[in-house]
Amino acid sequence: MRAARLIKMVLLLQSRPSMTAAELARELEVSERTVTRDAQALSEAGVPVYADRGRAGGYRLIGGYRTRLTGLARSEAEALFLSGVPGALREMGLEDAASAARLKVSAALLPSFRDASHTAAQRFHLDAPAWFAEPKTPELLPAVAEAVWDDRRITARYRRQEAEVERELEPYGLVLKAGVWYVCAHVPNPGSFRVYRIDRFTAVESGDERFVRDEAFDLPGFWAERAVQFARSILRATVVIRLSEAGRRQLKHAVDLLSAQEALAQAGPPDGEGRVTVTLPVESHDVAYTQLLVLGPEVEVLEPPALRQRFARAAARTAAYYDVQVTDSP
Numbered sequence: 301m302r303a304a305r306l307i308k309m310v311l312l313l314q315s316r317p318s319m320t321a322a323e324l325a326r327e328l329e330v331s332e333r334t335v336t337r338d339a340q341a342l343s344e345a346g347v348p349v350y351a352d353r354g355r356a357g358g359y360r361l362i363g364g365y366r367t368r369l370t371g372l373a374r375s376e377a378e379a380l381f382l383s384g385v386p387g388a389l390r391e392m393g394l395e396d397a398a399s400a401a402r403l404k405v406s407a408a409l410l411p412s413f414r415d416a417s418h419t420a421a422q423r424f425h426l427d428a429p430a431w432f433a434e435p436k437t438p439e440l441l442p443a444v445a446e447a448v449w450d451d452r453r454i455t456a457r458y459r460r461q462e463a464e465v466e467r468e469l470e471p472y473g474l475v476l477k478a479g480v481w482y483v484c485a486h487v488p489n490p491g492s493f494r495v496y497r498i499d500r501f502t503a504v505e506s507g508d509e510r511f512v513r514d515e516a517f518d519l520p521g522f523w524a525e526r527a528v529q530f531a532r533s534i535l536r537a538t539v540v541i542r543l544s545e546a547g548r549r550q551l552k553h554a555v556d557l558l559s560a561q562e563a564l565a566q567a568g569p570p571d572g573e574g575r576v577t578v579t580l581p582v583e584s585h586d587v588a589y590t591q592l593l594v595l596g597p598e599v600e601v602l603e604p605p606a607l608r609q610r611f612a613r614a615a616a617r618t619a620a621y622y623d624v625q626v627t628d629s630p
Contacts, residue, residue: 302338305330309338310347310361311403318352318360335359391481392474393442435479438498444483447471447506451513457503458496469496470511473519477527484522486514493517495526531556535581539588540603542575547598554591555580577602 305328312319312327321332328335339359342349350362438444447454448471457466469485472493476482481498535556543551552560563578570576582588585607592599593614601608 306338306342308400308403309335310342310349313349313359313361314365315403318358320358324359391437391441392445394445436499438481438501440501440504441481441498443504443506444471444498444501445474447504448474448483451510452506453509453511455503455505455507456496456501459500459502464502472513472517474498475519475523484519484526486511486517493522495523495530528558531558532581534583535559537582537584537588538579539582539585539592539601539607540577540579541592542571542577542600542602543595544573544575544598545570547595548576550595550598551580554594555582555588575600 309324309328312324319327321335324335325332328338330338339349339351348362348365349359351357351359444454444456446452451470454469454471455466456469457464468488469483470488471483471485473484474481475484475495483496483498484493485496486493548564551564554560559581563580564576567576567578580588582591585604589607589610592601593611601611
């Protein structure tokens, strides 16, 4: 829309001493010829846009002109609070709103403060996805995000094991955890709050019906509580292990941190070899094998017997690779 482009052009010129036609064309995503026509239109409308000729020329505002069009729209203000996570903004479809908000703030600042956005960006960056994983943006994320901003009810179909289930949801908030998007939603029937992975949604429909938010709902608090509940819910098995001093230090890096801390806190005193015996909750014995294997000789599995035998076989295979004299030295 030309009106929005003209406003953006004025804000750009207000936030900087001057800009070349090429710079304006790049920012506005138009041709330099269009920039020239827009500058003329602004001048005819009473906006004092002045064109400097020559190789070092460009466009600037004269006479200390300042527009009053710097008020933030609601969506722009909301997006501005998330401007530290540009990837998340882009995935939710809010990148344009955030860009407009930052531009308005920049235009409203004193000239000496106008580099604040650049200096901040060079000093802080949030990289949300986990290491060694290719983040994928759920196709339906923008639709869910729009419903969250507008407090609109949605009808969502999602995969649950081998079947698809349809639910009426009141989406309260979005959470980005280690590169995975979740929506925290109120389910009118049965009347409870639940968490859904958005990449498991196969369809989302949003109507005109809005819901009234429960003002007592606290998204960070709700997520923290559910995260703890989820971590505990998947720990359905236990193993008994002996740990050296090094193994006790390393355990928290191999398994769930809270489980490791609680297991070590309940352990008895070290035995004659300086090892402690702990009972550790785990997701499954297969998962425990993978997790505890990284501790090497710093852990000895005592129970269950099948898992102990599995570790014994792994140790024997490993020892067979090294045809050297084994000593007690590290």
